[in-house]
Each structure stands twice: as C-alpha cells, then as structure tokens.
Amino acid sequence: MRLVTADWVLPISGPPMRRGAVLVDGERIARVGPAIELEREAVSVERSDFDGCALMPGLVNAHTHLALTAFGGLLGPDEFTAWLGRLAGGIRALQPSDIEASARLGAARSLACGVTTVGDIAYGAVSMRAAEGLGLGGVFFWEVLGLRASELDAYLEDAGFPHPGATPPDATPGISPHAVYSSGPELIRAARRVADERAVPFCMHVAESQAEDDLVHRGEGPLRRLATRLADDFVTPHSSTVAYLDRLGVLDHAIAVHGVRLDAEDIATLARRHTAVVLCPRSNDFLKVGVAPMDQLEEAGVALALGTDSAASNEDLDLFEEARALMRLHSGLTAASVLALVTSGGAGVLGLDDDRGRLEQGLRADLAAVRIGPTERPEEALVETAGTSAVEAVMSGGEWRIRHGSAALDTGAIEREASSVREKALLALERAGEDSGR
Ligand SMILES: [Zn+2]
Known part of the structure; x- marks a missing residue:
C-alpha cells in the first residue's frame, strides 16, 4: 500500500480537499480522504508527501x-x-x-x-x-x-x-x-x-x-x-x-x-x-x-x-x-x-470513465502531483500556473513514472534518441522545400 498526501487533493468528482490523501493498493485507489484520517488507518505503508502541491487525477x-x-x-x-x-x-x-x-x-x-x-x-x-x-x-x-x-x-x-x-x-x-x-x-x-x-x-x-x-x-x-x-x-x-x-x-x-x-x-x-x-x-x-x-x-x-x-x-x-x-x-x-x-x-x-479521470475508490491509481505553492484557490492556481515544469510526480497504475529528483523515467535518453530523428526529418523537409521551390 502507498499513501500519497498533498496540501490539496482534487478528486474532480467533489470539491478540493485541504490536506488530503490518496491510499493506493496495487494499481487501484483504495481510499481518498483527509490526510489525518488516512494516516491513522494506514500505518506501515510507503509514504509520499507533496507539500505545496495539488494532487489530481492523471x-x-x-x-x-x-x-x-x-x-x-x-x-x-x-x-x-x-x-x-x-x-x-x-x-x-x-x-x-x-x-x-x-x-x-x-x-x-x-x-x-x-x-x-x-x-x-x-x-x-x-x-x-x-x-x-x-x-x-x-x-x-x-x-x-x-x-x-x-x-x-x-x-x-x-x-x-x-x-x-x-x-x-x-x-x-x-x-x-x-x-x-x-x-x-x-x-x-x-x-x-x-x-x-x-x-x-x-x-x-x-x-x-x-x-x-x-x-x-x-x-x-x-x-x-x-x-x-x-x-x-x-x-x-x-x-x-x-x-x-x-x-x-x-x-x-x-x-x-x-x-x-x-x-x-x-x-x-x-x-x-x-x-x-x-x-x-x-x-x-x-x-x-x-x-x-x-x-x-x-x-x-x-x-x-x-x-x-x-x-x-x-x-x-x-x-x-x-x-x-x-x-x-x-x-x-x-x-x-x-x-x-x-x-x-x-x-x-474515450469511454474510460468507469476506470479513470477522477480520484475515487476502485479507480485506477493515476495521479499527478503539481506544485501550486501556498494558495486558498487550488483549482485557479493549477490552471493559471501549472505546466510541465510544475509537475513533481506522476503515477499511473499505482507505479511512479515521473518523480522529481529520481530517474523513474530517463527522459534525457529518450530526448537524445529522438534528436537524430529530428535531424533526419528536418533534412527531408528542407529537401522537399527545395524541390517544390524549383
Ligand atoms: Zn490530429
């Protein structure tokens, strides 16, 4: 079991929850609720705390x-x-x-x-x-x-x-x-x-x-x-x-x-x-x-x-x-x-709403922890400032895929691999441009 807490939890199906938590069992969400309650119930679990962040569905x-x-x-x-x-x-x-x-x-x-x-x-x-x-x-x-x-x-x-x-x-x-x-x-x-x-x-x-x-x-x-x-x-x-x-x-x-x-x-x-x-x-x-x-x-x-x-x-x-x-x-x-x-x-x-898109018990544990800083209006803070650089961690199917400061996913290697493809594509586009300009 994994316990994930954050300053705010946005279940989407209900209002934002201050100091909320999501308890993950395997690849599914076991519970969503106030951090203080879930902490008491879920002892000896792996914990991840995202202070200054909002936790929302992937x-x-x-x-x-x-x-x-x-x-x-x-x-x-x-x-x-x-x-x-x-x-x-x-x-x-x-x-x-x-x-x-x-x-x-x-x-x-x-x-x-x-x-x-x-x-x-x-x-x-x-x-x-x-x-x-x-x-x-x-x-x-x-x-x-x-x-x-x-x-x-x-x-x-x-x-x-x-x-x-x-x-x-x-x-x-x-x-x-x-x-x-x-x-x-x-x-x-x-x-x-x-x-x-x-x-x-x-x-x-x-x-x-x-x-x-x-x-x-x-x-x-x-x-x-x-x-x-x-x-x-x-x-x-x-x-x-x-x-x-x-x-x-x-x-x-x-x-x-x-x-x-x-x-x-x-x-x-x-x-x-x-x-x-x-x-x-x-x-x-x-x-x-x-x-x-x-x-x-x-x-x-x-x-x-x-x-x-x-x-x-x-x-x-x-x-x-x-x-x-x-x-x-x-x-x-x-x-x-x-x-x-x-x-x-x-x-x-996409026809997947019985499986994901909200933080609810039984749904797939797809989560994004996004830095929003101190705020009383987490939804507004998210849509106004969030973006790739503010994403601290991403879980899908109960596994961390992106984790700030860790190599859950080696994006650098993937970027390097794709850069040669980019060069090839660029060359092809330039050549096509010259051909059509003739
Ligand atoms: Zn398209």
Missing part, C-alpha cells in the same frame, strides 16, 4: 499523434493543406525505428506534464508500444486512409491491429479513418463496421478547415487533388462534413476531432448521434483554421474533451498550456470546469 489528452513528436518545431505555423503536404513528405523520410523513437518521445513528454491517458492516432501499433513501455495508457486508434474498403481487413492484419484480448492491459485499440478527404465513403463505412464488430471506439478528424469545407460543399479547393488520389470513390456530397458522415451512418457514439466548422444543424446532429468532440484550440490556431463553437456544443449537450493534437501542429504536448489557451478563447469557463475537461471529460469521451 490528465487525459484526448487527441494526440505521439509518433509525430519529433516534428515539433520543424513546421512553422502554416496554412492547413500546405502543412499537411510538408508533414507527409517528412514522414516518408523516416524509418519505422525513427517513428518509434518519436512516439517514445511523445509518451515521455506526455507523462512529464501529468498526462497518464491519451487518445492517440497512429499508423499501426507504434504509439501503443511506446506508451505501454513507459506506463502511459489510453485508446490507440489505428489510422486508416488511402485504401479501398476491400483492403481494410488485410491492412489491419498487416498493421498489427490486436485480436480481441491481445492488447496490453492499459490500452484499448480503436479505428480512425483519417478524414473525409483521405478516406473514401466505402472505406469510412467499412472502418465503422469493424469498430462495431470489435466493439472498439471510432474516431475521425471532422470539419477542421476551410479547405475541407470547400471540398465537401463544392468539390473544389486545395484538398481536391488529395481526395482524388486517396479516396477514389469520393463524390462531392454538397453538404457539410457532419451531414455527409451522418448519411454514411457512422456518427453514433463516434469521436469527432476539431469540429471547427460546424453550423447549428451540425451541432444538433452531433448531439442526436451522441458524437463527442475533442477540442484542439492551439492546433487550430497553429493551422489558422478558426475556433470551434465550444459554447454551442456544450449547450447542445455534446460531450467534450481537450487534446493537444500532434507536436507538428502545436508548441508542445502540455495539456495545462492547452487548457489555458481554451480559457483565453472562452471567458466564461471556470477553473473547475477546465480541470474536469482534462480529466473526467477526456476519460468519458
């Missing part, structure tokens, strides 16, 4: 591409289609072992900022393996694009899509057709069928950019060529992306990422279909695609979560920074509601 980053972390800082803010083209060129220059090192870097940086659960999209099992090795859990979506529907089963087999019961204990597989411009209608439908048959989550990038709007409404714009190449049965639906996906019958309990370009009818459809939306405010800003209508989505009862998206379209993978960006855009948000979004909200959207 954060849930509901949309990442950990395998793209090595591209962080290499692709400046850009127009969406140009960015996508440059990124694809960079990815092609990397070997599978490079992608793996990049995913490990993403997993390490996620843990370092208090994230213990991700909703990650990757080509194959690369992120799942990297995350599992470091103690990061979540839903790992197999990305599907540029295939015919008839090729899907063979692709999933080839890309190591796990057979039922064959996933690591803390990972759930999922399926994600990339977007309407890279997956044709029959492929999207087939992916949805596989998700239903195997009872796994289904996720897509939805209504992200003006370019996507131009394609679905009028069959034109910069994504037209890509759609012709990757989705050969794509026929201009002359409607919004959401209306199109609804006609394909794939939105029920799906996860829609971005959801920037939504009108009132789209929002009503998402609510009716119980489609959840993952907001990615900093990625949207990076790619200049606009701001998702969060208030209207919330009002319609659409379940929401927050994600950083990949390091290729963001400053970093720090979910506290993402939360601050969201608060700057939506002045009505309270600190408590944003903290719920990055914990229980994310867990709910």
